[in-house]
Amino acid sequence: MGRYSFKNPKARRSFILGILALVLIAGLAMGAVLLPRACGSSKATSPSGQGTGDVGEQAYGVAIHTALVKKGLPGRPGKARQVKYIVIHETANTAAGADAKSHADFLCSGGEGTTSWHYTVDQDEIYHHIPDDEVAYHASTAEGNQYGIGVELCVNSDGNFEKTFDNAAKLTAKLLRAHGLEISAVRQHADFTDKNCPMTIRDAGRWQEFLTRVQSYLDQAE
Template sequence: MVNVTRAELGAMLNLRVDLIPATHPNRSGRNIAPRYITIHNTANSNPGANAAAHARFVRNTGYYLLASGKKNYVSWHYTVDDKEVIKHLPVNERAIHAGRGNGVSIAIEICMHADNDQSACDLRAQRLVAVLMHDLKIPASHVVPHKHWTNKNCPTLLLDNFSAFVAGAEAIRAAIMEVDPTIEGLPMPSDIVTESEIRASLDPAQQKEAQPDIPPEDDPEREHEWIAKAVEAFISEE
Protein backbone atom coordinates (compact mmCIF):
# COMPACT_ATOMS: atom_id res chain seq x y z
CA MET A 1 0.00 0.00 0.00
CA VAL A 2 1.47 3.37 -1.07
CA ASN A 3 1.49 6.01 1.64
CA VAL A 4 -0.87 8.94 1.07
CA THR A 5 -1.80 12.07 2.96
CA ARG A 6 -5.29 12.45 4.35
CA ALA A 7 -5.95 15.22 1.82
CA GLU A 8 -4.81 13.05 -1.09
CA LEU A 9 -6.98 10.16 0.05
CA GLY A 10 -9.97 12.44 0.46
CA ALA A 11 -9.52 13.76 -3.07
CA MET A 12 -9.64 10.20 -4.45
CA LEU A 13 -13.23 9.84 -3.27
CA ASN A 14 -14.60 12.45 -5.69
CA LEU A 15 -17.02 13.57 -2.97
CA ARG A 16 -20.23 15.46 -3.64
CA VAL A 17 -22.37 16.81 -0.80
CA ASP A 18 -26.12 16.62 -1.40
CA LEU A 19 -27.73 16.73 2.03
CA ILE A 20 -31.32 15.67 2.62
CA PRO A 21 -33.26 18.85 3.50
CA ALA A 22 -33.50 19.28 7.26
CA THR A 23 -37.30 19.47 7.18
CA HIS A 24 -37.81 16.10 5.46
CA PRO A 25 -39.27 13.22 7.50
CA ASN A 26 -36.25 10.99 6.78
CA ARG A 27 -33.98 13.49 8.59
CA SER A 28 -34.19 12.50 12.24
CA GLY A 29 -32.33 15.54 13.55
CA ARG A 30 -31.10 13.36 16.44
CA ASN A 31 -27.46 13.50 17.45
CA ILE A 32 -25.28 10.42 17.59
CA ALA A 33 -21.63 9.87 18.47
CA PRO A 34 -20.83 7.18 15.87
CA ARG A 35 -18.77 4.26 17.12
CA TYR A 36 -19.39 1.93 14.16
CA ILE A 37 -19.50 2.06 10.37
CA THR A 38 -22.27 -0.05 8.83
CA ILE A 39 -21.84 -1.31 5.27
CA HIS A 40 -24.82 -1.98 2.98
CA ASN A 41 -25.27 -2.96 -0.66
CA THR A 42 -28.19 -1.28 -2.42
CA ALA A 43 -29.62 -4.63 -3.67
CA ASN A 44 -30.42 -2.76 -6.90
CA SER A 45 -28.82 -4.27 -10.02
CA ASN A 46 -30.87 -2.22 -12.50
CA PRO A 47 -28.89 -0.08 -14.97
CA GLY A 48 -28.76 3.54 -13.86
CA ALA A 49 -29.24 2.80 -10.15
CA ASN A 50 -26.05 4.67 -9.35
CA ALA A 51 -25.10 6.96 -6.47
CA ALA A 52 -26.71 9.98 -8.13
CA ALA A 53 -30.03 8.16 -8.54
CA HIS A 54 -30.01 7.08 -4.89
CA ALA A 55 -29.11 10.61 -3.83
CA ARG A 56 -32.10 12.02 -5.69
CA PHE A 57 -34.35 9.35 -4.21
CA VAL A 58 -33.30 9.81 -0.60
CA ARG A 59 -33.46 13.62 -0.95
CA ASN A 60 -36.75 13.92 -2.85
CA THR A 61 -38.70 10.83 -1.72
CA GLY A 62 -36.94 9.01 1.10
CA TYR A 63 -39.50 6.29 1.76
CA TYR A 64 -41.05 3.11 0.41
CA LEU A 65 -44.60 1.91 0.92
CA LEU A 66 -45.49 -1.02 3.13
CA ALA A 67 -48.34 -3.35 2.18
CA SER A 68 -50.53 -1.38 4.58
CA GLY A 69 -49.87 1.80 2.61
CA LYS A 70 -47.73 3.25 5.40
CA LYS A 71 -44.64 5.20 4.36
CA ASN A 72 -41.47 3.72 5.82
CA TYR A 73 -38.80 6.43 5.80
CA VAL A 74 -35.13 5.61 5.18
CA SER A 75 -31.85 7.47 5.11
CA TRP A 76 -28.12 6.85 5.22
CA HIS A 77 -24.96 8.94 5.31
CA TYR A 78 -23.13 8.14 2.05
CA THR A 79 -23.76 6.40 -1.27
CA VAL A 80 -20.79 5.09 -3.25
CA ASP A 81 -20.48 4.00 -6.87
CA ASP A 82 -17.55 3.61 -9.27
CA LYS A 83 -17.50 7.34 -10.05
CA GLU A 84 -18.22 9.24 -6.83
CA VAL A 85 -19.21 9.37 -3.18
CA ILE A 86 -22.32 11.38 -2.27
CA LYS A 87 -22.92 12.55 1.29
CA HIS A 88 -26.54 12.81 2.47
CA LEU A 89 -26.31 13.45 6.23
CA PRO A 90 -23.83 14.79 8.79
CA VAL A 91 -22.04 11.80 10.33
CA ASN A 92 -23.20 12.82 13.82
CA GLU A 93 -26.89 12.65 12.86
CA ARG A 94 -28.92 9.47 13.27
CA ALA A 95 -29.84 7.83 9.97
CA ILE A 96 -32.63 5.27 9.48
CA HIS A 97 -30.93 2.20 8.03
CA ALA A 98 -30.22 -0.70 10.43
CA GLY A 99 -32.56 -0.98 13.37
CA ARG A 100 -30.54 -0.92 16.59
CA GLY A 101 -27.49 0.19 14.60
CA ASN A 102 -29.09 3.54 13.83
CA GLY A 103 -28.05 5.17 17.08
CA VAL A 104 -24.37 4.21 16.96
CA SER A 105 -23.25 3.93 13.34
CA ILE A 106 -22.50 5.70 10.09
CA ALA A 107 -24.33 4.11 7.14
CA ILE A 108 -22.70 3.56 3.74
CA GLU A 109 -24.69 2.23 0.79
CA ILE A 110 -22.51 0.65 -1.92
CA CYS A 111 -24.06 0.49 -5.38
CA MET A 112 -24.24 -2.71 -7.42
CA HIS A 113 -26.08 -1.68 -10.61
CA ALA A 114 -25.40 -3.47 -13.89
CA ASP A 115 -23.32 -0.64 -15.41
CA ASN A 116 -21.17 -0.23 -12.30
CA ASP A 117 -17.46 -1.14 -12.22
CA GLN A 118 -17.85 -3.09 -8.98
CA SER A 119 -14.16 -3.42 -8.19
CA ALA A 120 -13.63 0.32 -8.56
CA CYS A 121 -16.77 0.98 -6.53
CA ASP A 122 -15.68 -1.30 -3.68
CA LEU A 123 -12.22 0.31 -3.62
CA ARG A 124 -13.81 3.76 -3.41
CA ALA A 125 -15.93 2.51 -0.50
CA GLN A 126 -12.83 1.13 1.25
CA ARG A 127 -11.16 4.53 0.87
CA LEU A 128 -14.19 6.24 2.38
CA VAL A 129 -14.18 3.80 5.30
CA ALA A 130 -10.46 4.45 5.80
CA VAL A 131 -11.06 8.21 5.97
CA LEU A 132 -13.88 7.77 8.49
CA MET A 133 -11.82 5.40 10.64
CA HIS A 134 -8.94 7.87 10.59
CA ASP A 135 -10.95 11.02 11.29
CA LEU A 136 -13.30 9.58 13.91
CA LYS A 137 -10.93 7.07 15.53
CA ILE A 138 -13.18 4.11 14.69
CA PRO A 139 -11.31 0.77 14.85
CA ALA A 140 -11.50 -1.80 12.07
CA SER A 141 -13.34 -4.14 14.45
CA HIS A 142 -16.22 -1.65 14.41
CA VAL A 143 -16.66 -1.75 10.63
CA VAL A 144 -19.60 -4.12 10.35
CA PRO A 145 -22.08 -5.43 7.79
CA HIS A 146 -25.77 -4.58 8.00
CA LYS A 147 -26.18 -8.24 8.99
CA HIS A 148 -24.42 -7.48 12.29
CA TRP A 149 -27.46 -5.51 13.49
CA THR A 150 -30.40 -7.32 11.92
CA ASN A 151 -29.14 -10.69 10.61
CA LYS A 152 -30.14 -9.64 7.09
CA ASN A 153 -28.21 -10.91 4.08
CA CYS A 154 -26.58 -7.52 3.52
CA PRO A 155 -24.25 -6.34 2.05
CA THR A 156 -25.09 -8.99 -0.52
CA LEU A 157 -21.92 -8.75 -2.59
CA LEU A 158 -19.49 -8.47 0.31
CA LEU A 159 -20.78 -10.81 3.01
CA ASP A 160 -18.94 -13.91 1.83
CA ASN A 161 -15.59 -12.21 2.34
CA PHE A 162 -16.40 -9.19 4.47
CA SER A 163 -13.19 -9.55 6.46
CA ALA A 164 -11.19 -8.93 3.27
CA PHE A 165 -13.15 -5.72 2.60
CA VAL A 166 -12.38 -4.48 6.12
CA ALA A 167 -8.74 -5.53 5.89
CA GLY A 168 -8.40 -3.53 2.68
CA ALA A 169 -9.89 -0.46 4.31
CA GLU A 170 -7.62 -0.85 7.34
CA ALA A 171 -4.54 -1.14 5.09
CA ILE A 172 -5.50 2.14 3.41
CA ARG A 173 -6.05 3.80 6.79
CA ALA A 174 -2.68 2.58 8.04
CA ALA A 175 -1.00 4.10 4.97
CA ILE A 176 -2.23 7.63 5.76
CA MET A 177 0.77 9.82 6.51
CA GLU A 178 0.26 12.12 9.48
CA VAL A 179 1.51 15.25 7.76
CA ASP A 180 -1.74 17.14 7.22
CA PRO A 181 -2.46 20.22 9.33
CA THR A 182 -4.56 19.58 12.42
CA ILE A 183 -6.81 21.64 14.64
CA GLU A 184 -5.90 21.13 18.29
CA GLY A 185 -4.82 17.58 17.51
CA LEU A 186 -7.91 16.74 15.41
CA PRO A 187 -7.65 15.85 11.70
CA MET A 188 -8.00 18.84 9.39
CA PRO A 189 -11.66 18.60 8.37
CA SER A 190 -13.14 18.50 4.91
CA ASP A 191 -16.61 18.07 3.49
CA ILE A 192 -16.23 14.31 3.99
CA VAL A 193 -16.29 14.91 7.74
CA THR A 194 -16.56 18.55 8.83
CA GLU A 195 -14.86 20.13 11.83
CA SER A 196 -18.14 20.36 13.74
CA GLU A 197 -18.93 16.71 13.00
CA ILE A 198 -15.50 15.60 14.23
CA ARG A 199 -15.78 17.64 17.42
CA ALA A 200 -19.31 16.42 18.12
CA SER A 201 -18.43 12.80 17.41
CA LEU A 202 -15.34 12.79 19.62
CA ASP A 203 -16.62 14.95 22.47
CA PRO A 204 -17.02 12.72 25.58
CA ALA A 205 -19.99 14.73 26.85
CA GLN A 206 -21.85 14.36 23.57
CA GLN A 207 -20.98 10.68 23.39
CA LYS A 208 -22.69 10.23 26.73
CA GLU A 209 -25.72 12.30 25.78
CA ALA A 210 -26.12 11.12 22.20
CA GLN A 211 -27.90 7.88 23.09
CA PRO A 212 -31.37 8.82 24.32
CA ASP A 213 -33.75 5.95 24.99
CA ILE A 214 -35.12 5.79 21.45
CA PRO A 215 -36.51 2.48 20.17
CA PRO A 216 -34.93 1.35 16.89
CA GLU A 217 -36.84 2.23 13.75
CA ASP A 218 -38.42 -0.59 11.76
CA ASP A 219 -36.01 -2.52 9.51
CA PRO A 220 -38.14 -5.07 7.64
CA GLU A 221 -36.52 -8.18 6.20
CA ARG A 222 -37.24 -7.16 2.59
CA GLU A 223 -36.41 -3.48 3.05
CA HIS A 224 -33.58 -3.30 0.49
CA GLU A 225 -35.77 -5.00 -2.10
CA TRP A 226 -38.56 -2.50 -1.45
CA ILE A 227 -36.16 0.46 -1.54
CA ALA A 228 -34.80 -0.80 -4.88
CA LYS A 229 -38.33 -0.90 -6.30
CA ALA A 230 -39.03 2.59 -4.93
CA VAL A 231 -35.83 3.90 -6.50
CA GLU A 232 -36.76 2.34 -9.85
CA ALA A 233 -40.23 3.90 -9.68
CA PHE A 234 -38.67 7.25 -8.81
CA ILE A 235 -36.21 7.05 -11.75
CA SER A 236 -38.96 6.11 -14.20
CA GLU A 237 -41.01 9.13 -13.16
CA GLU A 238 -38.17 11.65 -13.48
Protein backbone atom coordinates in the same frame (compact mmCIF):
# COMPACT_ATOMS: atom_id res chain seq x y z
CA MET B 1 -30.11 53.75 -38.49
CA GLY B 2 -28.95 51.77 -35.53
CA ARG B 3 -26.07 49.37 -35.52
CA TYR B 4 -28.34 46.38 -36.09
CA SER B 5 -30.09 47.16 -39.33
CA PHE B 6 -30.99 44.61 -41.93
CA LYS B 7 -32.08 45.28 -45.46
CA ASN B 8 -33.17 41.70 -45.82
CA PRO B 9 -36.31 40.94 -43.71
CA LYS B 10 -35.23 37.27 -43.44
CA ALA B 11 -31.94 38.27 -41.85
CA ARG B 12 -33.83 40.56 -39.50
CA ARG B 13 -36.18 37.77 -38.49
CA SER B 14 -33.37 35.35 -37.74
CA PHE B 15 -31.60 38.07 -35.76
CA ILE B 16 -34.70 38.56 -33.61
CA LEU B 17 -35.12 34.80 -33.18
CA GLY B 18 -31.49 34.58 -32.12
CA ILE B 19 -32.01 37.24 -29.45
CA LEU B 20 -35.14 35.45 -28.21
CA ALA B 21 -33.22 32.18 -27.99
CA LEU B 22 -30.47 33.87 -25.97
CA VAL B 23 -33.05 35.37 -23.58
CA LEU B 24 -34.68 31.94 -23.19
CA ILE B 25 -31.35 30.21 -22.47
CA ALA B 26 -30.38 32.90 -19.93
CA GLY B 27 -33.79 32.56 -18.27
CA LEU B 28 -33.46 28.79 -18.01
CA ALA B 29 -29.98 29.11 -16.57
CA MET B 30 -31.22 31.55 -13.94
CA GLY B 31 -34.14 29.29 -13.14
CA ALA B 32 -31.79 26.38 -12.60
CA VAL B 33 -29.83 28.49 -10.13
CA LEU B 34 -32.77 30.04 -8.32
CA LEU B 35 -35.24 27.16 -8.12
CA PRO B 36 -35.38 25.58 -4.69
CA ARG B 37 -33.64 22.23 -4.48
CA ALA B 38 -34.58 19.33 -2.28
CA CYS B 39 -30.89 18.75 -1.61
CA GLY B 40 -28.87 21.30 0.24
CA SER B 41 -25.57 21.58 -1.54
CA SER B 42 -24.13 23.80 1.15
CA LYS B 43 -21.67 22.44 3.67
CA ALA B 44 -23.17 20.23 6.29
CA THR B 45 -24.43 21.78 9.45
CA SER B 46 -24.39 19.51 12.42
CA PRO B 47 -26.57 19.87 15.48
CA SER B 48 -23.61 19.44 17.78
CA GLY B 49 -21.86 22.30 16.05
CA GLN B 50 -18.72 20.18 15.89
CA GLY B 51 -18.63 20.34 12.13
CA THR B 52 -18.33 16.57 11.86
CA GLY B 53 -20.94 16.60 9.11
CA ASP B 54 -18.21 17.83 6.83
CA VAL B 55 -15.63 15.15 6.11
CA GLY B 56 -14.06 16.96 3.19
CA GLU B 57 -14.39 16.70 -0.54
CA GLN B 58 -12.55 13.47 -1.21
CA ALA B 59 -11.50 10.16 0.28
CA TYR B 60 -8.10 8.98 -0.97
CA GLY B 61 -8.76 10.80 -4.23
CA VAL B 62 -12.41 9.75 -4.67
CA ALA B 63 -14.76 12.76 -4.84
CA ILE B 64 -17.29 13.17 -2.03
CA HIS B 65 -20.29 15.27 -3.09
CA THR B 66 -22.33 16.83 -0.32
CA ALA B 67 -26.05 16.66 -1.15
CA LEU B 68 -27.73 16.73 2.22
CA VAL B 69 -31.29 15.61 2.68
CA LYS B 70 -33.34 18.53 3.94
CA LYS B 71 -33.78 18.57 7.69
CA GLY B 72 -37.32 17.64 8.60
CA LEU B 73 -37.81 15.03 5.89
CA PRO B 74 -38.68 11.69 7.55
CA GLY B 75 -35.22 10.29 6.85
CA ARG B 76 -33.44 13.20 8.53
CA PRO B 77 -34.91 14.08 11.91
CA GLY B 78 -31.75 15.99 12.81
CA LYS B 79 -31.05 13.96 15.97
CA ALA B 80 -27.49 14.50 17.22
CA ARG B 81 -25.57 11.40 18.24
CA GLN B 82 -22.20 9.85 18.84
CA VAL B 83 -20.58 7.67 16.15
CA LYS B 84 -19.44 4.15 17.11
CA TYR B 85 -19.80 2.13 13.90
CA ILE B 86 -19.45 2.28 10.15
CA VAL B 87 -22.26 0.05 8.85
CA ILE B 88 -21.71 -1.38 5.38
CA HIS B 89 -24.69 -2.07 3.11
CA GLU B 90 -25.42 -2.69 -0.54
CA THR B 91 -28.33 -0.97 -2.29
CA ALA B 92 -29.60 -4.29 -3.77
CA ASN B 93 -30.65 -2.14 -6.73
CA THR B 94 -29.16 -3.75 -9.84
CA ALA B 95 -31.00 -1.50 -12.31
CA ALA B 96 -28.77 0.20 -14.87
CA GLY B 97 -28.14 3.77 -13.77
CA ALA B 98 -28.77 3.09 -10.07
CA ASP B 99 -25.58 4.89 -9.14
CA ALA B 100 -24.67 7.12 -6.19
CA LYS B 101 -26.15 10.26 -7.72
CA SER B 102 -29.47 8.61 -8.49
CA HIS B 103 -29.71 7.45 -4.88
CA ALA B 104 -28.83 10.96 -3.70
CA ASP B 105 -31.61 12.40 -5.86
CA PHE B 106 -34.08 9.82 -4.59
CA LEU B 107 -33.22 10.44 -0.93
CA CYS B 108 -33.39 14.20 -1.40
CA SER B 109 -36.84 13.93 -2.95
CA GLY B 110 -37.97 12.10 0.18
CA GLY B 111 -38.48 9.00 -1.95
CA GLU B 112 -37.17 6.59 0.67
CA GLY B 113 -39.55 7.74 3.41
CA THR B 114 -38.06 7.04 6.81
CA THR B 115 -35.25 4.93 5.34
CA SER B 116 -32.02 6.88 5.12
CA TRP B 117 -28.28 6.46 5.30
CA HIS B 118 -25.22 8.67 5.27
CA TYR B 119 -23.24 7.83 2.12
CA THR B 120 -23.70 6.10 -1.23
CA VAL B 121 -20.62 4.90 -3.11
CA ASP B 122 -20.34 3.90 -6.76
CA GLN B 123 -17.49 3.16 -9.13
CA ASP B 124 -16.62 6.84 -9.60
CA GLU B 125 -17.79 8.90 -6.66
CA ILE B 126 -19.40 9.24 -3.26
CA TYR B 127 -22.52 11.16 -2.20
CA HIS B 128 -22.98 12.35 1.38
CA HIS B 129 -26.65 12.54 2.38
CA ILE B 130 -26.84 12.97 6.16
CA PRO B 131 -24.23 14.54 8.48
CA ASP B 132 -22.20 11.85 10.23
CA ASP B 133 -23.26 13.02 13.67
CA GLU B 134 -26.98 12.76 12.93
CA VAL B 135 -29.13 9.65 13.19
CA ALA B 136 -30.28 7.92 9.99
CA TYR B 137 -32.42 4.80 9.53
CA HIS B 138 -30.57 1.98 7.78
CA ALA B 139 -29.49 -0.66 10.28
CA SER B 140 -32.88 -2.12 11.34
CA THR B 141 -32.08 -1.72 15.04
CA ALA B 142 -31.93 1.19 17.47
CA GLU B 143 -28.27 0.45 18.24
CA GLY B 144 -27.19 0.48 14.60
CA ASN B 145 -29.21 3.56 13.71
CA GLN B 146 -28.25 5.48 16.82
CA TYR B 147 -24.50 4.92 16.48
CA GLY B 148 -23.80 3.79 12.92
CA ILE B 149 -22.76 5.70 9.82
CA GLY B 150 -24.62 3.93 7.01
CA VAL B 151 -22.58 3.39 3.84
CA GLU B 152 -24.36 1.94 0.81
CA LEU B 153 -22.41 0.34 -2.04
CA CYS B 154 -24.09 0.53 -5.45
CA VAL B 155 -24.61 -2.73 -7.32
CA ASN B 156 -26.01 -1.29 -10.55
CA SER B 157 -25.58 -3.67 -13.48
CA ASP B 158 -23.79 -1.00 -15.52
CA GLY B 159 -21.33 -0.25 -12.72
CA ASN B 160 -17.95 -1.73 -11.87
CA PHE B 161 -18.36 -3.37 -8.46
CA GLU B 162 -14.62 -3.85 -7.98
CA LYS B 163 -14.10 -0.11 -8.17
CA THR B 164 -17.10 0.50 -5.92
CA PHE B 165 -15.66 -2.00 -3.39
CA ASP B 166 -12.34 -0.16 -3.44
CA ASN B 167 -13.95 3.29 -3.19
CA ALA B 168 -16.04 2.11 -0.23
CA ALA B 169 -12.87 0.88 1.51
CA LYS B 170 -11.33 4.31 0.97
CA LEU B 171 -14.37 6.09 2.41
CA THR B 172 -14.50 3.70 5.36
CA ALA B 173 -10.82 4.31 6.16
CA LYS B 174 -11.40 8.02 5.98
CA LEU B 175 -14.42 7.82 8.29
CA LEU B 176 -12.59 5.67 10.83
CA ARG B 177 -9.83 8.21 10.92
CA ALA B 178 -12.21 11.19 11.07
CA HIS B 179 -14.10 9.72 14.02
CA GLY B 180 -11.14 8.19 15.86
CA LEU B 181 -12.44 4.62 15.46
CA GLU B 182 -10.66 1.25 15.16
CA ILE B 183 -11.16 -1.25 12.33
CA SER B 184 -13.40 -3.22 14.75
CA ALA B 185 -15.97 -0.44 14.33
CA VAL B 186 -16.61 -1.56 10.74
CA ARG B 187 -19.76 -3.68 10.72
CA GLN B 188 -22.09 -5.33 8.28
CA HIS B 189 -25.78 -4.53 8.28
CA ALA B 190 -26.13 -8.27 8.96
CA ASP B 191 -24.35 -7.79 12.30
CA PHE B 192 -27.38 -5.88 13.55
CA THR B 193 -30.22 -7.88 12.07
CA ASP B 194 -31.10 -11.04 10.21
CA LYS B 195 -30.61 -9.58 6.73
CA ASN B 196 -28.17 -10.71 4.06
CA CYS B 197 -26.58 -7.28 3.57
CA PRO B 198 -24.10 -6.41 2.07
CA MET B 199 -25.19 -9.34 -0.08
CA THR B 200 -22.61 -9.41 -2.89
CA ILE B 201 -19.72 -9.20 -0.44
CA ARG B 202 -21.23 -11.77 1.91
CA ASP B 203 -22.21 -14.25 -0.79
CA ALA B 204 -18.71 -14.08 -2.27
CA GLY B 205 -17.12 -14.48 1.19
CA ARG B 206 -15.27 -11.18 0.79
CA TRP B 207 -15.90 -9.49 4.13
CA GLN B 208 -12.40 -10.15 5.46
CA GLU B 209 -10.99 -8.90 2.17
CA PHE B 210 -12.99 -5.70 2.60
CA LEU B 211 -11.60 -5.16 6.11
CA THR B 212 -8.07 -5.86 4.87
CA ARG B 213 -8.58 -3.29 2.11
CA VAL B 214 -9.80 -0.71 4.63
CA GLN B 215 -6.77 -1.43 6.82
CA SER B 216 -4.45 -1.02 3.82
CA TYR B 217 -5.80 2.51 3.32
CA LEU B 218 -5.63 3.25 7.03
CA ASP B 219 -1.95 2.36 6.87
CA GLN B 220 -1.39 4.92 4.10
CA ALA B 221 -1.34 8.68 4.43
CA GLU B 222 -4.37 10.04 2.64
